Structure formats: structure tokens, C-alpha cells
Amino acid sequence: MKSKNPVLELSFRFALDIIDFAENLEEKRKFVMSKQILRAGTSIGANVRESQACESKLDFVHKMKIASKEAEETEYWLLLCKHSKNYPNSEELLDQVLALRKLLGKIIYSAKN
Secondary structure, eight states: OOOOOHHHHHHHHHHHHHHHHHHHHHHTTOHHHHHHHHHHHHHHHHHHHHHTTOSSHHHHHHHHHHHHHHHHHHHHHHHHHHHSTTOOOOHHHHHHHHHHHHHHHHHHHHHHO
């Protein structure tokens, strides 16, 4: 992916890592958690990407807020994995989603002001 937009790059790389993690969960027969994490984790980047073709500043902020909410949900599922028995380590993904949440928060704040 060729981009000089940090949030696009970070969310895309995160989605690729989420896909790998979800596949790992499926191999361990953790199907429900896999689907939840895959859906929420890849939705972050999809909404960030969609925000790049927004129709207005308000639309841009709205898409970024949706991406932020998906990051919150993804963090929840990853925390469940971290604190549940028999689930793979999600620490690196938790660090990545925290970085995404912070970046999205700054973007939203800047766009509103």
C-alpha cells in the first residue's frame, strides 16, 4: 500500500494483522470471537478509507467517529482474549489499536476545531 497518510497506513496494517489473528483463532476453533474481531478490526480501516472521499467536513468527522467506535469495540474483544484462558496473546494488537484510537481522537479533535 502506497500512502503518505499515517492513519490510512496504520489502519491498513492493523487490518492485515487482525486477519492473521482471526485466522489463528479459527484454527483454535474460536469461531465467534474470530468473527467479532475480524469484523470490528477491519472496519476501522474501511471507515478511515471511506472518510477520504467524504462530501463535507461533517461527513469526514462522522466517518472518523465510526472508525473510532470500531477501534473501541476491537479493543474490547482483544481484551477478552487477553484475559480469557485458552486464547492467543493479543498484546501487540492491543498496542496497535491503542495507537489507532489516539490518532483517530487527534484527527477528530483537529477536524472539529
